[in-house]
């Protein structure tokens with residue numbers, strides 16, 4: 501991983517920030533594409549070795565911005581090895597779809613599905629050169645929906661399908677995988693103005709076979725594995741990381 505270069509979209513806070521810090525810890529340099537200038541500024545201040553981090557204000561759903569930011573990254577660092585598509589539009593609680601405007605639906609698909617496609621399009625020429633990889637952050641909502649999540653579920657289901665299609669198209673040079681997180685508590689990883697601790701009820705903990713809710717490092721640990729050479733035989737796969745929730749039925753004791 502040493503001296504490899506990664507791009508993390510939506511990496512200024514939440515799970516994306518944990519991914520950025522883990523890639524830096526592995527000896528990589530990273531570019532973060534995010535639309536939240538305040539969070540980008542805080543991330544930059546948090547990283548001691550600022551030369552190993554490039555913060556780009558970039559909306560991943562806008563083709564010109566993606567093309568410019570990818571070019572800036574390669575100009576700055578000289579190569580590209582890893583793309584992590586993590587940015588997301590849409591936060592719970594989600595409302596009933598009967599009252600959802602078409603704009604909301606279109607924006608969800610634009611950021612969560614078109615964004616990763618654009619990122620892959622402009623990154624692929626550079627990833628082919630380094631035999632790099634793409635990691636898409638999807639969601640268990642794509643596989644095991646809860647009520648009122650039509651837009652995010654459809655966008656993440658599309659992202660898992662896009663992952664498989666890209667894995668076929670970019671083989672053998674570029675591996676493409678996705679991770680589907682379950683409930684990951686990101687309150688402590690948000691920018692200062694939104695940061696909050698959250699205590700979980702016993703029922704919430706018991707709902708998880710592993711006895712706890714997820715933390716961003718549960719996802720970043722898998723990202724660093726998939727980004728490294730020890731995962732070289734894995735492509736086109738989707739990894740569920742949800743503490744066993746979607747595999748086990750936990751009856752109340």
Ligand SMILES: NC(=O)c1ccc[n+]([C@@H]2O[C@H](COP(=O)([O-])OP(=O)(O)OC[C@H]3O[C@@H](n4cnc5c(N)ncnc54)[C@H](O)[C@@H]3O)[C@@H](O)[C@H]2O)c1
Nearest residue numbers: 510514515534535536559560586587588639681682683684
């Ligand atoms: N937190 C969870 O419980 C959970 C569960 C399942 C899946 N996920 C997935 O994990 C990923 C990270 O989730 P999170 O909870 O850390 O999210 P978050 O809201 O904390 O962070 C998302 C980041 O994406 C950025 N962003 C939004 N729109 C963007 C755009 N158009 N261009 C660039 N950046 C943009 C935001 O500014 C923010 O910094 C997402 O893909 C999400 O769907 C999270």
